[in-house]
Amino acid sequence: MLRLVLRNLLAHKTRSALTMCSMAFAVCLMCILQASLIGLESAVTNAAVNRLWIQSAVSLFVPLPMSYEAKIESVAGVEHACKFQWFGGIYQDESNFFAQFGIDPDSFQDCYPELEIVEGSYEAFAQNRRGCIIGEGLAEKYGFALGDTVPIIGTIFPRTGGGAWEFVVEAIYRPRTTAMDRVTMYFDFAYLEEALRAGDSRGAQGVGVFLAKLDDDADPTEAMGAIDGFFENGPQRVQTTTEAEFGRQFLSMLGNVPAMLAAVGGAVLFAIFFAVLNTMLAAGRERMRAVGILKAMGFRNGFVFSTLLVESLVLCTAGAAIGLGISIGLEGGLQSAFAGMIQSFEISSQVALGSLVIAIVIGTVAGIAPGRSAARVSTIQALRTQA
Amino acid sequence: MTENQIELRGVRRSYERGGERLDVLQGLDLTMATGSFHALMGPSGSGKTTLLNLIGGLDQPDAGEVFVCGEDLARLSNQELAQWRADHVGFVFQGFNLLPVLTARENVELPLQLTPLSRADRRAQAERALELVGLTERMTHKPSELSGGQEQRVAIARAIAMDPDLILADEPTGDLDRAAAEQVLELLGQLNRELGKTILMVTHDPAAAEHASHVVHLDKGRLESITKNPERVRSEA
Numbered sequence: 001m002l003r004l005v006l007r008n009l010l011a012h013k014t015r016s017a018l019t020m021c022s023m024a025f026a027v028c029l030m031c032i033l034q035a036s037l038i039g040l041e042s043a044v045t046n047a048a049v050n051r052l053w054i055q056s057a058v059s060l061f062v063p064l065p066m067s068y069e070a071k072i073e074s075v076a077g078v079e080h081a082c083k084f085q086w087f088g089g090i091y092q093d094e095s096n097f098f099a100q101f102g103i104d105p106d107s108f109q110d111c112y113p114e115l116e117i118v119e120g121s122y123e124a125f126a127q128n129r130r131g132c133i134i135g136e137g138l139a140e141k142y143g144f145a146l147g148d149t150v151p152i153i154g155t156i157f158p159r160t161g162g163g164a165w166e167f168v169v170e171a172i173y174r175p176r177t178t179a180m181d182r183v184t185m186y187f188d189f190a191y192l193e194e195a196l197r198a199g200d201s202r203g204a205q206g207v208g209v210f211l212a213k214l215d216d217d218a219d220p221t222e223a224m225g226a227i228d229g230f231f232e233n234g235p236q237r238v239q240t241t242t243e244a245e246f247g248r249q250f251l252s253m254l255g256n257v258p259a260m261l262a263a264v265g266g267a268v269l270f271a272i273f274f275a276v277l278n279t280m281l282a283a284g285r286e287r288m289r290a291v292g293i294l295k296a297m298g299f300r301n302g303f304v305f306s307t308l309l310v311e312s313l314v315l316c317t318a319g320a321a322i323g324l325g326i327s328i329g330l331e332g333g334l335q336s337a338f339a340g341m342i343q344s345f346e347i348s349s350q351v352a353l354g355s356l357v358i359a360i361v362i363g364t365v366a367g368i369a370p371g372r373s374a375a376r377v378s379t380i381q382a383l384r385t386q387a
Numbered sequence: 388m389t390e391n392q393i394e395l396r397g398v399r400r401s402y403e404r405g406g407e408r409l410d411v412l413q414g415l416d417l418t419m420a421t422g423s424f425h426a427l428m429g430p431s432g433s434g435k436t437t438l439l440n441l442i443g444g445l446d447q448p449d450a451g452e453v454f455v456c457g458e459d460l461a462r463l464s465n466q467e468l469a470q471w472r473a474d475h476v477g478f479v480f481q482g483f484n485l486l487p488v489l490t491a492r493e494n495v496e497l498p499l500q501l502t503p504l505s506r507a508d509r510r511a512q513a514e515r516a517l518e519l520v521g522l523t524e525r526m527t528h529k530p531s532e533l534s535g536g537q538e539q540r541v542a543i544a545r546a547i548a549m550d551p552d553l554i555l556a557d558e559p560t561g562d563l564d565r566a567a568a569e570q571v572l573e574l575l576g577q578l579n580r581e582l583g584k585t586i587l588m589v590t591h592d593p594a595a596a597e598h599a600s601h602v603v604h605l606d607k608g609r610l611e612s613i614t615k616n617p618e619r620v621r622s623e624a
Contacts, residue, residue, distance in 0.1 A: 004497075007488035293484045296445060297498040297545075298473025300466055379445045383484070 001303070005311045008287070016315060019279045023319025023362075024326065026272040027355045031327035031347050032334065033265040034354060037258055039338070039345045040251060042178040047243035049220060051111065053084075054210040054227055057237035060249075063206025064236055066193075069104075072210055075226045077218030080107040082211040083189045089152035089165060091142070098138055099181075100152060102189035111213040114180050120146045120171035129191050131170035137183035139172050141336050146170070150185070157192060157203035165195075178344035212240075269358060276366040280312045284370025291374045292382030301375035308374055312367025313360065320359030324352055391454075392553060392585040393419035393442055398451035400437055400608075411437045413608040414451070419601075421552070424579040424586045426599035433605040435589045436557060442587060443476050443555045444468040456552050473501045477546025477584075479575075481558035483538040485530040491517060491541045492526040495548050502549070516544040520574055536567025543574055547584070554578065556588040560595050572598040 009016045038045075054072060056062035072081040085102035105126035109115060118136060125131040134144055144150060151164035159165065167187050175182055195201040214223055224240040231238045241249070251258070291304045324347075331347050338345045374382075400412040411434045419425050427435050440446040441453050444460050445468075453460045456475040463471060478484075485494045495513040504512065517526055520540040530538050539559060546554055556575065560568035576598050578584045588599060596602045597616060604611040 001500075003493070004486070004489070011488045289484070290486050293486065294497075295469065296443070296472065296478050296484075298469050298471075298501050300469045380440055383445075383480070 001307055001310065005307055005314060008283070008311055009314065015279060019276060019315055020319035020322065022272055022275045023316050023359060024323035026268050027320045027323025027359055028327045029268055030265050030355050030358065031324060031351050032330070033261045034351045035345050035347050036338065037261050038348070038351065040258055042344050044244050044247040044251060046178045047247050049242070050214040050216070050218070051243045052212040052214065052220060052224055052227065052240050053243060053246040054212060054238050054240045055208070057239040060209070062236070063204050063208055064210065064238065066207055068207070068231070068238070069210060071230060072212050072227060075223065075230055077214050077223040077226070078212045079215050080110045080213040082107040082111045082213070083207045084211050085189055085192065085208045086156070087152070087154070087192070088156045089154050091150065091152055096142070098183050098185065100185040100187065102192045103186050105188050108186065111211055112180065114176040116174045116176050117171045118174045120169070122171055125170035128168055128170055129188055130166060130168050132167040132185050132187040133171045133173050134169055134185045135182035136172050136174050137181070137335065138185065141183070144169050146172070154201060154203070157196070157201045159201055160199060181344060269362070273362050273366065276312065276316060276362055277369065279315070280308065280366045280370045283311060284308055284373055287374065288377065288382050288385040291377060292379050292385065295379040295382065305371040305375040308371040309364065309367035313363040316359045316363030316366070317356070320356050324355060390421050391418045392421040392423070392456060393417065393587070394454040396452045398441065398448045398453060400434070400441065400446070400448050411608050412448070415608070415610055417603065417610060419585065419587065421585055422579070422583045423601060424576065424599045425588070425601045425603055426596035427587060427589045427603045427605065428591070428596055429605035429611070434608040435605055438605065439555050439557055439587065439589050443478060444472050473498065473549065475552050477549065477551040477554045479539070479542050479546050479554060479556040479559045481561040483530070483535070483542045483562070485538055485541055485545070487530050490527050490529055491522060491533065494530070494541055495545045498545060498549050513548055516548045517541070519547070520544045534567070535563050536570055539563060539567070539571050540574065543571065543578070547578060547582070552585060554584050554586045556586065558589055558591065560590065560592060568592070568595065
C-alpha cells in the first residue's frame with residue numbers, strides 16, 4: 001500500500017511539494033510561537049517557591065528605602081534579602097536592549113542557586129565595585145569577554161557629565177533552569193548608590209524591589225504576611241508576592257500577547273487544515289477510477305479508505321518533519337533575536353511532539369473525508385468516472 | 388457433462404433514471420458451461436454491461452438468482468463479494484483501467500497483494516503472467532509508455548495473475564486498432580483453450596464475436612438467441 005501511496009504522491013510532484021511546504025511552514029511557525037509562549041511563561045511556570053519579591057504597595061515604580069533590606073532579613077523565615085534595581089541602560093544603540101540590574105553581591109548568589117558561573121569568578125565580581133556578571137547569551141551576541149569594559153548609557157540614571165557607565169565583565173553565568181534568563185547583566189548596586197550620592201548620576205535614590213530568599217522550611221504565605229505586616233505602618237507600605245506572581249505581573253504588562261500568539265497559531269493551523277483537505281479532496285476525486293479498479297479486483301472498502309488516509313498522513317507528517325527541522329535549525333538564531341524579550345526560547349521535545357501530533361491530527365481529519373467517499377462509492381459508479 | 392460455471396434464473400435489474408424506472412434486465416435465464424467462451428452482443432442499452440456486472444459480483448439483481456462459480460451471489464455481502472471477486476474473477480475493461488502510477492509489473496502484482504504470497508513470489512507470478520501475454524520486455528514500463536494493445540495485454544495479465552476461474556471482458560477491443568484487437572482476441576482464445584478459463588466477453592464487433600464458441604444476443608433486457616460457432620465449439624471440446 002505504501003508503494004501505491006508514494007507513487008500517487010509523486011505523480012503530482014508540484015501539488016504534493018506545495019502542500020508539504022505549507023505544512024512545513026505552519027509547523028515551523030507553530031513551533032516558534034509555542035516555544036515563544038512557553039518562554040514567556042517560563043518565568044511563571046518555573047518560578048522558585050522560596051523566593052519572594054517585595055515592592056512598594058503604591059507602584060512598582062516607587063522606590064523603597066534601602067534600610068528595608070535589614071528589616072526584611074529580620075523577618076522570621078527569611079534567609080537572605082537582596083536589592084534588585086532595574087537600571088534600564090542602553091548599550092551603544094536602543095536596539096541593543098538587554099536588562100541590567102543592580103544587586104547585592106553578598107546575597108545574590110545565595111538567592112539564586114541556579115546561577116552557574118562558567119567563566120571568571122563570582123569572587124572577582126564581588127571585589128570589583130565596577131564589576132558585572134553577564135549571561136552567556138550576551139557574551140555570544142555581543143562578543144563580550146572577561147575583562148572587557150561594557151559602556152552603558154543610563155536612561156533612568158544618566159551620568160551628570162553625560163558619559164556612559166562603565167562595567168567590567170568579571171564573570172559569565174549560565175542559568176541551570178529557565179527561571180532565569182541568559183541575557184541579563186548584574187552589577188553591584190553599591191556602584192550606582194555611590195554615584196547617586198556623589199552627584200555623579202541623576203535619578204531617584206532607593207531600591208526598586210527587594211528579593212527575599214526563604215529558609216527551606218519557611219511557609220511562603222506566612223512570610224509574605226509577615227513582611228507586609230512589618231511595614232504596615234510605613235514609612236512605605238510594601239506588597240510582597242511570590243516569584244510566580246511577580247513574573248505574571250510582568251507577563252500581564254505585555255497585554256494579550258500570549259493570547260495573540262495562540263490565536264495566530266490557531267489561525268495558521270486552521271488555514272493549513274483547509275489547504276490539506278483541499279489537496280486530499282482533489283486527490284480523492286482524481287483517484288475515483290482507480291478506486292473502482294481496486295474494488296473490482298477485490299480490494300475492500302477499508303483498503304481504499306486507508307490509501308487516502310495514509311496519503312494524507314504521509315503528506316502532513318513529512319511536511320511537519322521538514323518544518324520541525326527548519327525550526328530546530330533556526331533555534332540558535334531566534335534565541336539571540338528574542339534575547340531580552342523572551343526568558344528562554346527553546347524548541348523542546350514537548351514543542352516538537354505537540355507540533356507532530358497536531359500535524360498527524362490534521363492529516364487524519366483531512367484524509368477521512370476523501371477516504372470515506374472512496375469507501376462508500378459503488379464499484380460501478382467509480383469505474384464510470386472519467387480518468 | 389460439463390458443469391455450469393454461470394447460471395442465471397429469472398434475473399431482473401432496473402434503475403431509476405430521471406424519475407423513470409428503467410427495466411434493464413427483464414427475467415433473464417442463462418447458463419454458461421465451465422471452460423466456455425461466450426460473446427455477449429446486442430444494441431446499446433440492451434443490458435450487456437449490466438449482465439456482466441451482475442455476473443462479476445459488482446452489482447446485485449433486484450430479483451432472480453445469480454450462481455457463479457458455485458456461489459449464489461445475491462446472498463453475499465459487499466465484503467464477501469469483494470473476496471469472491473478476488474478469488475474467482477478477472478476483469479478486462481475497454482479502457483484498460485491500469486493504474487497510471489504503477490509499472491506494468493506492479494499493475495499485475497497489485498491483485499496478488501490480496502494473497503498471502505511473499506513479495507518475491509508475487510513478483511515471480513506477475514512476471515509469469517506478463518510472459519504469457521508476451522510483454523516480458525515491457526515489465527518496467529508505465530502504462531503511458533505502452534501502446535493500446537500492450538496496455539490491454541497488461542490488463543489481461545493482471546486479470547489472470549490470480550488464476551481466476553472466470554474472465555469477464557467488457558469490450559476489450561473497443562479502443563484498439565484491428566491488428567491489436569486480433570492479438571488481444573487471440574490471447575483470450577488461448578487462455579480459454581490452453582488454460583481452460585471461462586470467458587464472457589461483451590462486444591459490438593461481429594469479428595471479435597467470431598472468436599467465441601457461443602454468441603449470446605440480448606435485446607431490451609431479454610435473451611434473444613444463443614448461436615454456436617461450430618469451429619470454436621470443436622476446438623473448445
